[in-house]
Amino acid sequence: MTTPLMDVYRRLHDAFGPQYWWPGESPLEVIVGAVLTQNTNWRNVDRAIANLRAADLLELHALSRVAQEELAELIRPAGYYRVKAKRLHAVFSFLVDRFDGSLEAMFATPMDVLRQELLAIHGVGPETADSILLYAGHLPSFVVDAYTHRVLARHGWIDFDADYHQIQDHFENSLPAEVALYNEYHALLVHLGKHYCRKSKPKCDACPLNDLLPDGGPLEP
DNA sequence: TGCCAGGCCGGGT
DNA sequence: ACCCGGCATGGC
Numbered sequence: 001m002t003t004p005l006m007d008v009y010r011r012l013h014d015a016f017g018p019q020y021w022w023p024g025e026s027p028l029e030v031i032v033g034a035v036l037t038q039n040t041n042w043r044n045v046d047r048a049i050a051n052l053r054a055a056d057l058l059e060l061h062a063l064s065r066v067a068q069e070e071l072a073e074l075i076r077p078a079g080y081y082r083v084k085a086k087r088l089h090a091v092f093s094f095l096v097d098r099f100d101g102s103l104e105a106m107f108a109t110p111m112d113v114l115r116q117e118l119l120a121i122h123g124v125g126p127e128t129a130d131s132i133l134l135y136a137g138h139l140p141s142f143v144v145d146a147y148t149h150r151v152l153a154r155h156g157w158i159d160f161d162a163d164y165h166q167i168q169d170h171f172e173n174s175l176p177a178e179v180a181l182y183n184e185y186h187a188l189l190v191h192l193g194k195h196y197c198r199k200s201k202p203k204c205d206a207c208p209l210n211d212l213l214p215d216g217g218p219l220e221p
Numbered sequence: 222t223g224c225c226a227g228g229c230c231g232g233g234t
Numbered sequence: 235a236c237c238c239g240g241c242a243t244g245g246c
Binding site: 077 | 240241242243244245
């Protein structure tokens with residue numbers, strides 16, 4: 001079976017190749033990155049994570065013990081550093097209290113149940129929860145972000161006012177529930193968004209999806 | 222220089 | 235049920 005979104009995936013994969021997202025990083029590091037990258041450039045997040053690594057803090061029990069102000073200073077390059085320090089601590093407390101610090105135990109719980117539990121953590125919204133499920137837990141939850149929304153809306157495949165779960169359902173109903181596919185697809189959409197679908201750039205000549213635009217070019221914004 | 226980046230929360234209408 | 239401001243650093 002083939003669907004328009006499968007075709008789009010093939011186009012993106014042919015054009016950009018595999019993205020190797022979050023390769024070789026520990027699940028914990030992925031979780032930390034998922035919080036730090038909220039509305040933030042990955043380059044800044046990388047600096048913050050490098051600080052944590054240099055401080056020998058990329059380990060749950062060390063992280064859950066470090067003072068929030070100290071954590072805040074270390075993650076400063078990632079921006080919003082005070083709120084993110086709070087959010088990270090909320091996540092660490094959850095991992096320790098609910099699963100005794102075992103990520104393996106956490107990801108063994110049924111995905112839909114776990115997703116609801118993650119969403120209940122202060123500072124974890126749908127994209128962060130789905131990123132944790134997919135990229136740290138290797139569970140098939142499709143990640144939607146601002147780029148996903150913009151790319152699909154500009155092409156007329158969804159309404160501009162479609163909400164997170166409408167967009168997620170659109171993907172999950174159009175694709176086989178495969179972790180590798182979800183992983184690669186989201187990463188490819190981010191790549192496309194960064195290079196060809198910026199807010200300030202409604203159209204780009206080299207965009208591999210140009211011939212899929214509606215007549216008259218991309219719908220604004 | 223202003224705008225943007227792999228969101229989310231809380232308060233006001 | 236929306237809508238909007240706050241949160242903050244760094245790159246182009």
